[in-house]
Amino acid sequence: MNDIVSLDIESGIGILTIDSPPVNALGINVRRALDNNFKALAADERVQAIVLLCAGRTFFAGADITEFGKPMESPQLPDVFETIEAAGKPVIAAIHGTALGGGLETALVCHFRIAVPSAKLGLPEVNLGLLPGAGGTQRLPRIVGVEVALEMMTSGRPISAKDALANGVIDALANDGKLREDAVAFARKIVDERRPAVRVRDLETMIETARGRPEIFAAFRQKNARAFRGFKAPDAIIKCVEAAVNLPFDEGIAVERAQFMTLMASTESAAQRYVFFAERETSKIPDVPPTTPTLPIAKAGVIGAGTMGGGITMNFLNAGIPVTLCEMSQEALDRGLGVIRKNYENSAAKGKLTPAQVEQRLGLITPALGLDALHDVDLVIEAVFEEMSVKKDIFGKLDAIVKPGAILASNTSYLDIDEIAAATSRPEWVMGLHFFSPANVMRLLEVVRGKETKLDLIATGMKLAKSIGKTPVLSRVCHGFIANRIMTVRGVQANALVLEGPTPAEIDKVVYDYGFAMGQFQMMDLVGLDVIGRGINERTVNGDLVKRDRLGQKKNGGYYDYDASRNPTPSPVAAALIADFAAYKGIENHGPQSADEILARLNYVIVNEGAKILEEGIALRASDIDMACILGYGWPVYTGGPMFWGDTVGLPKIVAKLKEYQAKYGETFKPAALLEKLADEGKSFTRG
Ligand code: NAD
Numbered sequence: 001m002n003d004i005v006s007l008d009i010e011s012g013i014g015i016l017t018i019d020s021p022p023v024n025a026l027g028i029n030v031r032r033a034l035d036n037n038f039k040a041l042a043a044d045e046r047v048q049a050i051v052l053l054c055a056g057r058t059f060f061a062g063a064d065i066t067e068f069g070k071p072m073e074s075p076q077l078p079d080v081f082e083t084i085e086a087a088g089k090p091v092i093a094a095i096h097g098t099a100l101g102g103g104l105e106t107a108l109v110c111h112f113r114i115a116v117p118s119a120k121l122g123l124p125e126v127n128l129g130l131l132p133g134a135g136g137t138q139r140l141p142r143i144v145g146v147e148v149a150l151e152m153m154t155s156g157r158p159i160s161a162k163d164a165l166a167n168g169v170i171d172a173l174a175n176d177g178k179l180r181e182d183a184v185a186f187a188r189k190i191v192d193e194r195r196p197a198v199r200v201r202d203l204e205t206m207i208e209t210a211r212g213r214p215e216i217f218a219a220f221r222q223k224n225a226r227a228f229r230g231f232k233a234p235d236a237i238i239k240c241v242e243a244a245v246n247l248p249f250d251e252g253i254a255v256e257r258a259q260f261m262t263l264m265a266s267t268e269s270a271a272q273r274y275v276f277f278a279e280r281e282t283s284k285i286p287d288v289p290p291t292t293p294t295l296p297i298a299k300a301g302v303i304g305a306g307t308m309g310g311g312i313t314m315n316f317l318n319a320g321i322p323v324t325l326c327e328m329s330q331e332a333l334d335r336g337l338g339v340i341r342k343n344y345e346n347s348a349a350k351g352k353l354t355p356a357q358v359e360q361r362l363g364l365i366t367p368a369l370g371l372d373a374l375h376d377v378d379l380v381i382e383a384v385f386e387e388m389s390v391k392k393d394i395f396g397k398l399d400a401i402v403k404p405g406a407i408l409a410s411n412t413s414y415l416d417i418d419e420i421a422a423a424t425s426r427p428e429w430v431m432g433l434h435f436f437s438p439a440n441v442m443r444l445l446e447v448v449r450g451k452e453t454k455l456d457l458i459a460t461g462m463k464l465a466k467s468i469g470k471t472p473v474l475s476r477v478c479h480g481f482i483a484n485r486i487m488t489v490r491g492v493q494a495n496a497l498v499l500e501g502p503t504p505a506e507i508d509k510v511v512y513d514y515g516f517a518m519g520q521f522q523m524m525d526l527v528g529l530d531v532i533g534r535g536i537n538e539r540t541v542n543g544d545l546v547k548r549d550r551l552g553q554k555k556n557g558g559y560y561d562y563d564a565s566r567n568p569t570p571s572p573v574a575a576a577l578i579a580d581f582a583a584y585k586g587i588e589n590h591g592p593q594s595a596d597e598i599l600a601r602l603n604y605v606i607v608n609e610g611a612k613i614l615e616e617g618i619a620l621r622a623s624d625i626d627m628a629c630i631l632g633y634g635w636p637v638y639t640g641g642p643m644f645w646g647d648t649v650g651l652p653k654i655v656a657k658l659k660e661y662q663a664k665y666g667e668t669f670k671p672a673a674l675l676e677k678l679a680d681e682g683k684s685f686t687r688g
Helices: 028-043 077-085 102-109 124-128 136-144 146-155 161-167 179-192 214-223 233-246 249-264 267-281 307-318 330-349 355-362 372-376 388-401 417-421 455-467 483-497 504-514 520-527 541-547 572-585 595-615 622-633 642-649 651-665 673-680
Strands: 005-010 013-018 049-054 091-095 098-100 112-115 120-122 300-303 323-327 365-369 379-382 407-410 430-435 444-449 471-476 560-562 568-570
Touching: 005 028, 013 028, 013 179, 028 049, 028 077, 049 179, 077 102, 091 102, 091 179, 098 102, 102 120, 102 136, 112 161, 112 179, 120 161, 124 146, 124 233, 124 267, 136 146, 136 233, 136 249, 146 214, 146 233, 214 233, 233 249, 249 267, 267 622, 267 642, 300 307, 300 372, 307 323, 307 330, 307 355, 307 430, 323 330, 323 372, 330 355, 330 365, 365 372, 372 388, 379 388, 388 407, 388 417, 407 417, 407 455, 417 430, 430 455, 444 455, 444 622, 455 471, 471 622, 483 504, 483 520, 483 595, 483 622, 504 520, 504 568, 504 595, 520 560, 541 572, 568 572, 595 622, 595 642, 595 651, 595 673, 622 642, 642 651, 651 673
Parallel strands: 013 049, 049 091, 091 112, 098 120, 300 323, 300 379, 323 365, 379 407, 407 430, 444 471
Antiparallel strands: 005 013, 430 444, 560 568
């Protein structure tokens, strides 16, 4: 244990350095080391003040996540904190790297904090559906006040050392590379000036102003209502800060503990912790070990400067990779370039980019007509119309133009990558790279593996995703791959259900209340009913609406009517068209259904489709399906995604309901063999 501690005394200042690679996580060994050494330093008469430092790349980066879900060995963090507070002499936390979660809470127990300018400080527990459970909710407001504390803890976003100095989280900035010397000098000054070592728990000034003023907390809740919707942790954090303001410290700590335990036991937090690990799992591919060579992407090509091509191009520009952008006509090219420029200028207007950065990024584009300019790129991504004949034609041409050893990728949403690959003489160099709209924003990248795709390409796709800020999910070839395939079944059920009684608004409310940003019909109205209905020949409600020139939000409304501010109200015209279509199909109206019934109808088929995707080997693991839905479709994180949610509901319940639907509506609802097997064996998709 001693090998993680070094202890020096310099001119009356005890310097305790913890060295527990890789990130000085607050595991049991570190906790013991802190507890023992603080006790020793407190008793050592030579020591007038104590500097707490970490060796290696960072200050305590947080809890030891390998201890999650296990009984915590003593001393626990609050025990260690009591020891630090009882030292009876000033303690100075000297911070570099990242002081996150329990790491920052450790610093908050100290009497003073000093950090190098590159340090980042934050309490990100909210992202795991938790709250800072070692006194952070009680101490931070006493240092920075209610507003800053609420903001930091409910957003989970780390702040820079500069901001931390400005709002009082830290007391001084150290010089880069001189943290130890500067911290010791700071400690010496404290001692020389005889500044009292007031414990943070005893500070009152910053919280007094909010005492007995519940309206401050109500306003904060209201301001963030949209962002907090469905999550349990933000509200628990607010309650803790209210307690910090209105109750004695120890009672506040008791509130924090109770809230923490409630969160820890909640499905929402379990889901968020699952998602945290699931996101890190997606790049583990059994037959593509980390040693698989990757190909350098120094120059990319994008074909098609439409909705997707433009967004895809921006991803590369943002990462500093030059792009040759090809179109069929000058007009289409100019339009595409114009949209990219406008997007960047909007970012600049919000202060996210400087005008020089806008020009620098745009300068990385080489616009081109035709495909010949792609001869020297390392990767081509095709994003032209979704038509097999067009794609095959392009890939055939690329085969003759693009240099050997370059990756040929398609952004197709539904088409067969193997058929596209067969249009070339090098199918092993072809893969799918499926972005989600808007491609410069959505974090999912489906890396689609064709029958012959080389392993190097898969490894490169996974790596590329990360370098452009995406999370990759590997998919084999099928109609719609993972995310689109799974979400399509919900659309089919919504369209069927609306003929049986529930209105678009009733169905949408269920989807919204589940946690999506909008309902199925609102989403269709937003995308445009003409776009959604493209290529469909049989009669549909959608098509009937388009025939009445109701194209959605953009023209005359669709399933809803819209006012000037785009607020939807149920449309009598749509209701009449739905009734007419139901009569044409001979479907009887049985009136409204309960929210539970609607949710089961829409979501159980998704769980079932996920099971099929797994048994067909399209996705490697259930958690990849969850990540695809969360990152590609905004599936609410606190449900854990469809598969985790299915496990929460209980697979036997889902199977029973699907069988009921199967008897009533037909084979679409037949439970997948894997789903039935897991249900029979009392197993689950995501919890063993
Ligand atoms: P789009 O119609 O907005 O853009 C397609 C562009 O390709 C047009 O600008 C067109 O001029 C250009 N083009 C067509 N043939 C060409 C050729 N031979 N050479 C050069 N340029 C050519 O379409 P989109 O929505 O960007 O979709 C593109 C692809 O991405 C499709 O395969 C689609 O399925 C897929 N996709 C779309 C979305 C989405 O939400 N829109 C999401 C994921 C994937």
